[in-house]
Amino acid sequence: MESTRQNKIARLIQKDLGTIFQRNSNLFDGAMISVTKVNVAKDLSFARVYVSLFAPKGKEGLMEKIRNQGREIRYQLGTLERNQLRIIPDLQFFEDDSLDYIENIDNLLKH
16 A cells, blocks of 8 residues: 555656656657556655557667666656655666557457
């Protein structure tokens, strides 16, 4: 059960990460990256970030680029949230494959 504080921080991080990915789309080969969910730990030390990838090329390579740019993304997040948060949580990125799962179920139901 997440606290109100965790939920507020998660929403703030989700909004700001969306802005960061939108601004830096050239770093990620022009792929559209959407932050679908953020889970913040109870001690606010790290956050699990789930992203949906709409990439013209391979998704595995794009996730690797996102993970490699994690420190830079955290730094940019810190500049955006420096007045709201004392400590910026460490970011762990995961691919949200729920859209692929939904599409697979739709295809199965059509047949």
